[in-house]
Amino acid sequence: MELFIITLEMMALTFIIGFVVAGVIKLIARSADSLELYSTKKVQMQRLARMKRQRERTLKALIEKIESMDKVEIVNHYYSEGQGASDFDLMDYYYPRTARLRKGIKKKLELDGDETPEAKVKEILKETKKNKH
Amino acid sequence: MEHIDFFTLFQGFGTMAAGGWVLGLTRVALILLGFLLVYLGWKGVLEPMVMIPMGIGMVAINCGTLMMPGGGLGNLFLDPMLSDTDDLMNVMQIDFLQPVYTLTFSNGLIACFVFMGIGVLLDVGFLLQKPFTSMFLALCAELGTFLTVPIAHAFGLSIKESASIAMVGGADGPMVLFTSLALSKDLFVPITVVAYLYLGLTYGGYPYLVKLLVPQKLRAIKMTKKEAPKNYDAKVKLAFAVILCAILCFLFPVAAPLFFSLFLGVAVRESGMKYVYDFVNGPLLYGSTFMLGLLLGVLCDAKLLIDPRILKLLVLGITALLLSGIGGIIGGYIMYFIKKGNFNPVIGIAGVSCVPTTAKVAQKIVSKDNPESMILGDAIGANISGVITTAIITGLYITLFANM
Numbered sequence: 001m002e003l004f005i006i007t008l009e010m011m012a013l014t015f016i017i018g019f020v021v022a023g024v025i026k027l028i029a030r031s032a033d034s035l036e037l038y039s040t041k042k043v044q045m046q047r048l049a050r051m052k053r054q055r056e057r058t059l060k061a062l063i064e065k066i067e068s069m070d071k072v073e074i075v076n077h078y079y080s081e082g083q084g085a086s087d088f089d090l091m092d093y094y095y096p097r098t099a100r101l102r103k104g105i106k107k108k109l110e111l112d113g114d115e116t117p118e119a120k121v122k123e124i125l126k127e128t129k130k131n132k133h
Numbered sequence: 134m135e136h137i138d139f140f141t142l143f144q145g146f147g148t149m150a151a152g153g154w155v156l157g158l159t160r161v162a163l164i165l166l167g168f169l170l171v172y173l174g175w176k177g178v179l180e181p182m183v184m185i186p187m188g189i190g191m192v193a194i195n196c197g198t199l200m201m202p203g204g205g206l207g208n209l210f211l212d213p214m215l216s217d218t219d220d221l222m223n224v225m226q227i228d229f230l231q232p233v234y235t236l237t238f239s240n241g242l243i244a245c246f247v248f249m250g251i252g253v254l255l256d257v258g259f260l261l262q263k264p265f266t267s268m269f270l271a272l273c274a275e276l277g278t279f280l281t282v283p284i285a286h287a288f289g290l291s292i293k294e295s296a297s298i299a300m301v302g303g304a305d306g307p308m309v310l311f312t313s314l315a316l317s318k319d320l321f322v323p324i325t326v327v328a329y330l331y332l333g334l335t336y337g338g339y340p341y342l343v344k345l346l347v348p349q350k351l352r353a354i355k356m357t358k359k360e361a362p363k364n365y366d367a368k369v370k371l372a373f374a375v376i377l378c379a380i381l382c383f384l385f386p387v388a389a390p391l392f393f394s395l396f397l398g399v400a401v402r403e404s405g406m407k408y409v410y411d412f413v414n415g416p417l418l419y420g421s422t423f424m425l426g427l428l429l430g431v432l433c434d435a436k437l438l439i440d441p442r443i444l445k446l447l448v449l450g451i452t453a454l455l456l457s458g459i460g461g462i463i464g465g466y467i468m469y470f471i472k473k474g475n476f477n478p479v480i481g482i483a484g485v486s487c488v489p490t491t492a493k494v495a496q497k498i499v500s501k502d503n504p505e506s507m508i509l510g511d512a513i514g515a516n517i518s519g520v521i522t523t524a525i526i527t528g529l530y531i532t533l534f535a536n537m
Contacts, residue, residue, distance in 0.1 A: 025264035032369040
């Protein structure tokens, strides 16, 4: 009877050791899954970061290009010889830089598939203004 | 010349007469058993790689008994009972298998080689997918390994002998050899022979047990899987081998050679060492298994096997295997209820760690009742866990019983 009880105790001990081993195996499997997930997402994250950097560079270049445009260009449009139907309106005449900037950025955002270009434009202009000051 | 009679000239017959009728009859029975094993191995009923050399070894050792200079009976194969180093050195120069026996068998090296080969065959990816289920089934399938200890003790065997014969329930030949070498050196020959004879029968016997205990409706269950099985990278499997080897060696240093050999095999498989893999998977595994069979056959000398305990060992060995099979199926049923019917209880039989026989048996039975049901992956997971749990129990028994 004593040996039977010892056997049952050994059985219980083996179950405990077995489940600890199973836990370790599960841990290895989980770690492998997490590492795999991280490495997969890492590629995606790198791609997103690259896209973001590229977008910032494009926006910056666009802003610089628009800023470099002389107001005279628009004035010339209104006061020189007729050039057919114009894309410009009075806003362009009175606030040429801001209007061109707004249009350019909005167009870029629309091309990028942004759903709220107006809000974004306002935000970017605000940011640009702040940076300038 | 006129003094040489028939029995002196043909000593095989002479020793048959000189040894007494009990020994003579036992020798004849073992010779016939040897023939039977060769036949069954050739027919594929039993594992030919073990049974054919074992059968021929049995025939040769019992036919080739001769009169030794001291007057006793002996042979020119090997003497497993030698412990004195001087005698051993002398015999090593006479008995042609003595060096192989002393340097590979009696120290468990051959068991470790076979275990390394088993490691190379294991794809631990199945175990990584469902470790708890696999381990649970394997633990249930050790029922015979545990319950046979008190039963054997009640039969009059010592605790060490009881633990050695109970290891047959683990259904892992090298492990039985390793345990009996460590715990009961005087009975390790019959125990190992009984173990290998019965392990050969699992392929033929377990299907009947499964059919008896699991109704056809449940045998035909096709398990639905929520997610596709995951293929783990070789580096994950390698990490598995190294980490588990470290943990189990740390827990049971007495069984460290077995753990080391098993996980070294897994590491060889997963690390892309092509030439080493080919060597372990081919010459080492098959050569060791063949030599193991041969040595087991040669050890079946009637002198060694005339022991009243043999009959008990035969009964206890089959009891251990039967209980383990029943335990595995009980585990299968428990999983069936836990998973609310989405589990085939036949997988439980694969928890008995006769790699990969029991997994193949499980798939074969299920395929017969439902050709669309594929359980081999789960069965192999349980099978691999079975190897690990049996090695754990080996460590536990040797640690606990060695000093009793």
